[in-house]
Amino acid sequence: MRRDIFQAIADPTRRAILSLLALQAMTPNALAQHFDSTRQAVSKHIKILTECEVVKQKQTGREIYYHANLQKMKEIDIWLDQFRKQWKDRFDQLDDILKDL
Amino acid sequence: MRRDIFQAIADPTRRAILSLLALQAMTPNALAQHFDSTRQAVSKHIKILTECEVVKQKQTGREIYYHANLQKMKEIDIWLDQFRKQWKDRFDQLDDILKDL
DNA sequence: TATATTTGCAACCAAATAGTTGCACTTAAT
DNA sequence: ATTAAGTGCAACTATTTGGTTGCAAATATA
Numbered sequence: 001m002r003r004d005i006f007q008a009i010a011d012p013t014r015r016a017i018l019s020l021l022a023l024q025a026m027t028p029n030a031l032a033q034h035f036d037s038t039r040q041a042v043s044k045h046i047k048i049l050t051e052c053e054v055v056k057q058k059q060t061g062r063e064i065y066y067h068a069n070l071q072k073m074k075e076i077d078i079w080l081d082q083f084r085k086q087w088k089d090r091f092d093q094l095d096d097i098l099k100d101l
Numbered sequence: 102m103r104r105d106i107f108q109a110i111a112d113p114t115r116r117a118i119l120s121l122l123a124l125q126a127m128t129p130n131a132l133a134q135h136f137d138s139t140r141q142a143v144s145k146h147i148k149i150l151t152e153c154e155v156v157k158q159k160q161t162g163r164e165i166y167y168h169a170n171l172q173k174m175k176e177i178d179i180w181l182d183q184f185r186k187q188w189k190d191r192f193d194q195l196d197d198i199l200k201d202l
Numbered sequence: 203t204a205t206a207t208t209t210g211c212a213a214c215c216a217a218a219t220a221g222t223t224g225c226a227c228t229t230a231a232t
Numbered sequence: 233a234t235t236a237a238g239t240g241c242a243a244c245t246a247t248t249t250g251g252t253t254g255c256a257a258a259t260a261t262a
Contacts, residue, residue: 010111022184041251062208062259070184077181083123083171142221163229163238
C-alpha cells in the first residue's frame, strides 16, 4: 500500500482534516462533527494521515488528540521547487509585457 | 470523476511525467519510453493531467507534443500557504534553541 | 458496580484507479 | 497505392479507495 504525503493530500476530506488540525489538536469525535460522513470514515482518514506521519497523536485518558506534523509538508514544497524557476520566468515575461505598455 | 491538481499529482508516474514535461515538450511515444508500462497507460495519465489543465498539447502533423502548464502548480503552492507560518514558527523555535547554545 | 463514552478494528460494498489488449483513424514514408 | 508510424478510444480486469455497519476494549461517570 502506497502511503506518501502526495497520496494523503489527494483526498479533499483529508485536506480539510489537515487544515483543522493545523489550527488545533482535536479528537476523532470532534473532527467527525465537521463532516457529513461517519466517525469511522474520518478515523480511516486519520489513520492514513498518521501512517505517512503528517499527523501525530497524543493520548490523554480515553481521548486521543491528533495534531498536524507540518514538517512533512515540506516534502511537497521541496518537490515544487523544480517548477518554481519556470513560474518565476513566466512572471518575468509578464513583467516585460507590462513594461512595454 | 474528481479531477483536480491534488489528485493529479498523487500518482508517482504522473509526477515523473510532469517533471519530464517541465524540462521539454514530448510526444506520448517519447514519454512512454521512460516508463515500464505501455504507451496506452502513459496516455491515460496524460489525459488526466490534461483534464486538470496542468498539461497542454500542441499538434504538429500526426505528432502531439505535450508540455507542462506550471501555472497550475500555484494552486498547490497557495494551499500550502496556510501551513507556512507554522513551518516558520518551528524554524524560529530552532533558531531560539541555537541562540541559547 | 453498572452504564455511558471514546476509540480502533474487521467485514463488507460500490466506485474509482491503473493497468492491459485490441482497434480504428490520421499522417508520413516507400 | 501500400505500408508504417503515432495517436486516441473502448472494453476488460485486478486492485485500491472511501464509505458503511457492527463489535470489542478501554476509560470515565452514575
